Amino acid sequence: MDFNFSEDQHQLRDAVAKWVEKAYAFERRREIVAAGGYSSAAYTELAELGLTGLALPEDMGGLGMGPVEAMVVMEELGRGMVLEPLAQSIMAGVVLSHHATPELQQAWGPKLATGEALVVLAHQERKARYRLDVCETVASTAGQGDTLTGLKSVVPAGDQADAFLVPAQSNGQLGLYLVQKGAPGLTTRGYLTQDGSRAAEVQMHNTPAVRVTHQGLDALEHAVDVGIACLCAEAVGTMEKTLAITIEYMNTRKQFGVTIASFQALRHRVADMKMQLELARSMSYYASLKMTAPTQERRRALSRAKYQLGQSMRFIGQQAVQLHGGIGVTDEYIVSHCFKRLTQMEMSFGDTLHHLGEVSARMQDTAGVFA
Numbered sequence: 001m002d003f004n005f006s007e008d009q010h011q012l013r014d015a016v017a018k019w020v021e022k023a024y025a026f027e028r029r030r031e032i033v034a035a036g037g038y039s040s041a042a043y044t045e046l047a048e049l050g051l052t053g054l055a056l057p058e059d060m061g062g063l064g065m066g067p068v069e070a071m072v073v074m075e076e077l078g079r080g081m082v083l084e085p086l087a088q089s090i091m092a093g094v095v096l097s098h099h100a101t102p103e104l105q106q107a108w109g110p111k112l113a114t115g116e117a118l119v120v121l122a123h124q125e126r127k128a129r130y131r132l133d134v135c136e137t138v139a140s141t142a143g144q145g146d147t148l149t150g151l152k153s154v155v156p157a158g159d160q161a162d163a164f165l166v167p168a169q170s171n172g173q174l175g176l177y178l179v180q181k182g183a184p185g186l187t188t189r190g191y192l193t194q195d196g197s198r199a200a201e202v203q204m205h206n207t208p209a210v211r212v213t214h215q216g217l218d219a220l221e222h223a224v225d226v227g228i229a230c231l232c233a234e235a236v237g238t239m240e241k242t243l244a245i246t247i248e249y250m251n252t253r254k255q256f257g258v259t260i261a262s263f264q265a266l267r268h269r270v271a272d273m274k275m276q277l278e279l280a281r282s283m284s285y286y287a288s289l290k291m292t293a294p295t296q297e298r299r300r301a302l303s304r305a306k307y308q309l310g311q312s313m314r315f316i317g318q319q320a321v322q323l324h325g326g327i328g329v330t331d332e333y334i335v336s337h338c339f340k341r342l343t344q345m346e347m348s349f350g351d352t353l354h355h356l357g358e359v360s361a362r363m364q365d366t367a368g369v370f371a
Helices: 007-023 026-034 040-048 067-079 086-099 102-114 216-250 264-292 295-329 334-347 352-366
Strands: 119-121 138-142 145-156 163-170 173-180 186-192 198-213
Touching: 007 040, 007 067, 026 334, 067 086, 067 216, 067 264, 086 102, 086 119, 086 163, 086 198, 086 216, 119 145, 119 216, 138 198, 145 163, 145 173, 163 198, 163 216, 173 216, 198 216, 216 264, 216 295, 216 334, 264 295, 295 334, 295 352
Parallel strands: 119 163, 138 163
Antiparallel strands: 138 145, 145 198, 163 173, 173 198, 186 198
């Protein structure tokens, strides 16, 4: 198998890396956090690079690129810990292009591709604990359309989004619906999350909605798997940045007249961090390459990847703080933000223990010794 990137993929990586370096420095990120955790200007800049249409086919106004290109982009955005939820646009693009009706594709595809509209997945509920099949939001058919009633929690940029992809129960079956911002009965309550990004509680009461598909669980699993693959790539970028900063600090910080990088025990810690980074990178590649596999194979692969990424994120984040000492937890220093970002990513789309359970359950389905 060839793991070398193509020339186009290298150019895409370079373009995103230059934007992060020049337009999304740590100082700008701190300003965005102070202003509420989301910048429409930064999201527009991502759209101008063509990234909001990355996963959309060309006939919907997008670039028609695949999982590997998404991985390359998200890895570079991870280095800058970009707050704007590009992964949500990629997820929405995949859902619309693979599961929506032609009418919805034509209505929302061009808006997604140009960055005119931000569409996010609103699937989490307080009782679900990461399970996608647990949903208390109810869809009712009234007259010519459907209405939704329920509460969704921790919706990324929920008070900034133009539309939501919402799973809801209808006659005992999970469907997926699109709800527009400003619809009657829709209210949002925004807040900052621990890593400085923005989320919201989304409340619906007899809110008009358009059905995307009757096969809501299949579409939801597909969207979440895309989100996990994007998150894995983003985490690799953040971990690589964290490790580089830690090594630079150890080469400048002195104790007993020498740099702490000369202490063998600390060098061993850095070696372990590097090992965890490379494990995470290989599993991120694995996740992206499995995105086109059959559903059950894809689901198994993504849980395996998220488990390893969770282990690596926790280890690298904690070791970075330990090796920096007190400065590693100050708000003015970038490592504290890396640690918070890695901690939140570890809990997104199912934490490490959840995915260990998923991996274990799927092993029991196929391994005779557990029968």
